[in-house]
């Protein structure tokens with residue numbers, strides 16, 4: 001055997017070994033990914049179940065009748081903002097107007113945007129002046 005042939009055989013051997021190593025690593029990565037997915041699915045379901053069941057047993061109990069004065073203003077705001085929407089007939093839920101509200105440029109605007117100042121005023125905030 002000449003030296004050149006030995007050299008070529010050596011290179012081929014290294015290449016084959018490298019190919020096996022790469023194939024092994026790729027296979028390992030695929031296996032790890034598959035295992036991660038298999039583990040993540042039931043784990044995710046379990047986590048979701050815990051999130052859901054952890055929130056449910058607490059029904060929002062509100063003292064009926066009396067208006068909560070000291071309550072957070074976010075509640076009152078969302079209540080008022082919930083009224084400033086278009087109903088099924090396209091009327092403004094805030095003022096009952098059947099025509100679409102328009103802003104100062106004549107473009108149609110949402111009831112919420114149109115009555116924002118009134119909502120702020122009812123919340124005790126100063127209306128926005130620009």
Ligand SMILES: [Zn+2]
Pocket residue numbers: 092093094095096097101111114115
């Ligand atoms: Zn309106």
